[in-house]
Amino acid sequence: MFRRLPEIETALNAAGQTVSFTIDGRPASARAGDSVTAALLANGVTACRTTAVSGAARGPYCMMGVCYDCLVTIDGTGNRQGCQVRVAPGMAVETQNGKREVER
Amino acid sequence: MTQPSRGGEYDVAVIGGGLVGSALAWGLARAGQKVAMLDEGDIAVRPSRGNFALVWVQGKGLGMPEYAGWTKKSSDDWSGFADLLREQTGLDVAYRRPGGFMPMLSEEDLQARANTMMRLHNQPDMIRYPYEVMDRETLRKELPFIGPDVVGGTYCPLDGHCNSLRLLRTLHKGIGLLGVDYRPNHRVERIEHRDGGFRMTTAGGEIRAGKIVLAAGHDSARLAPMVGLSAPVRPQRGHVIVTEKTAPFLHHPTVYVRQTDEGGVMIGDSFEEAGFDTTLQPGVSSAIAQRAIRFFPLLGKLNVVRSWAALRVLTPDGFPIYEESKTAPGAFVATCHSGVTLAANHALTLAPLIAAGGLGDSFTPFSAGRFHVPQAA
Ligand SMILES: Cc1cc2nc3c(=O)[nH]c(=O)nc-3n(C[C@H](O)[C@H](O)[C@H](O)COP(=O)(O)OP(=O)(O)OC[C@H]3O[C@@H](n4cnc5c(N)ncnc54)[C@H](O)[C@@H]3O)c2cc1C
Numbered sequence A: 001m002f003r004r005l006p007e008i009e010t011a012l013n014a015a016g017q018t019v020s021f022t023i024d025g026r027p028a029s030a031r032a033g034d035s036v037t038a039a040l041l042a043n044g045v046t047a048c049r050t051t052a053v054s055g056a057a058r059g060p061y062c063m064m065g066v067c068y069d070c071l072v073t074i075d076g077t078g079n080r081q082g083c084q085v086r087v088a089p090g091m092a093v094e095t096q097n098g099k100r101e102v103e104r
Numbered sequence B: 001m002t003q004p005s006r007g008g009e010y011d012v013a014v015i016g017g018g019l020v021g022s023a024l025a026w027g028l029a030r031a032g033q034k035v036a037m038l039d040e041g042d043i044a045v046r047p048s049r050g051n052f053a054l055v056w057v058q059g060k061g062l063g064m065p066e067y068a069g070w071t072k073k074s075s076d077d078w079s080g081f082a083d084l085l086r087e088q089t090g091l092d093v094a095y096r097r098p099g100g101f102m103p104m105l106s107e108e109d110l111q112a113r114a115n116t117m118m119r120l121h122n123q124p125d126m127i128r129y130p131y132e133v134m135d136r137e138t139l140r141k142e143l144p145f146i147g148p149d150v151v152g153g154t155y156c157p158l159d160g161h162c163n164s165l166r167l168l169r170t171l172h173k174g175i176g177l178l179g180v181d182y183r184p185n186h187r188v189e190r191i192e193h194r195d196g197g198f199r200m201t202t203a204g205g206e207i208r209a210g211k212i213v214l215a216a217g218h219d220s221a222r223l224a225p226m227v228g229l230s231a232p233v234r235p236q237r238g239h240v241i242v243t244e245k246t247a248p249f250l251h252h253p254t255v256y257v258r259q260t261d262e263g264g265v266m267i268g269d270s271f272e273e274a275g276f277d278t279t280l281q282p283g284v285s286s287a288i289a290q291r292a293i294r295f296f297p298l299l300g301k302l303n304v305v306r307s308w309a310a311l312r313v314l315t316p317d318g319f320p321i322y323e324e325s326k327t328a329p330g331a332f333v334a335t336c337h338s339g340v341t342l343a344a345n346h347a348l349t350l351a352p353l354i355a356a357g358g359l360g361d362s363f364t365p366f367s368a369g370r371f372h373v374p375q376a377a
């Protein structure tokens, strides 16, 4: 389970900005400035997708845009790198099951 | 037990470990021959690792009906070939034959295509096969995602595709199981025909064999004259783009775009005369991407994950060369422009003939002699 470092938690609480979004349709909240991936981890979602061919579970690894293991569906578009997108108010984040669907 | 053969350690040495050489080595070993397959190392010009993976029939053979028949035979035998490979190696090369399309973007192109198909089928001695010329509405029932610019296309139920990288890997695993001696880093520099056998000077030492098969892709052009053969092939570059994997939406292969068994979409079909230069040309990549998006606009949403350029092995008329040397009997050459499509034939039909000692009259049309006819002024 991931937790924010205490000193960062305090600083963020002082700034007081939270963002409401959804994870697979469930309401969730994050700190302003979080990446989608950080927001998922802070909400206890560690496996954000299953792989396109074998269906194995995957979670974020590098947090800096190189490993592509953080892929999720954001506002209907699949295969987005969650660690490279800032979470925004009202954003619909979905964990991604297997391959991206191009038809939607 | 294999008897030591006349003139060498091996019954047959196959020169080249690409799709043509591997399919032949597999078939030769299945026919009981003691086989060596001599190949270059990891760095090589090798279209067997860069192709589009179609097992394609429609439109091939205008000018040589025997090639149309040869292609259709391979397509007909491909499913059984894939089964044999799966039973032997446990690997699935993902061969599917859902029928393929050649979509068209203008009425003139569609008419020209229909005429070509008609001329092809009107040739004497042509093996006929079913195909259809479809208007836009008929085509759209089969390919629901075509864009507004698509006016129609041709369809042939015999067309299919496979996973061609896995085919190469599977053949290599298969020949290993059959006891073929695979020798990478054994580029053949010279071949001598001596005492009824063949001696090859290679980067890894001398190899001797009773028979040889030249399947060295582009290098067959250099090797063939050493044993009284001719393989006037030239490189023709083609670009391929692959997108991220997506859920299946394209259920038929087309000449320009196909979705692979694992979900990536391949975009291809460029033709450039550029010698041995395999550098990617961004202009060509964007042209084929734009054309693909006109066929299927929803491709515009996909991310590209890889692109490359590879070199087709092309004879002057585009048809294969299969021939045994008259001056050095036991030396064969096999080269073609569609090594995926023809893999079933190479493994199941051609290899047993070479194992048995000769190609026979039905292969005369494939002789390189057709390029040496004196041209009228
Ligand atoms: C862009 C593109 C798309 C294509 N799409 C299709 C398709 O959809 N369907 C289809 O059927 N075909 C397709 N092809 C064609 C197909 O890839 C080729 O026909 C096939 O790969 C040729 O195989 P090969 O074994 O003759 O040649 P290669 O792949 O070149 O293999 C030759 C082998 O010989 C080795 N070699 C070379 N010289 C020597 C030497 N002196 N000694 C020892 N070894 C040597 C090389 O290292 C190599 O391993 C495509 C090709 C390209 C370029």
Ligand code: FES
Pocket: A037, A060, A061, A062, A063, A064, A065, A066, A067, A068, A069, A070, A071, A081, A082, A083, A084
């Ligand atoms: S976590 Fe590695 S790319 Fe996003």
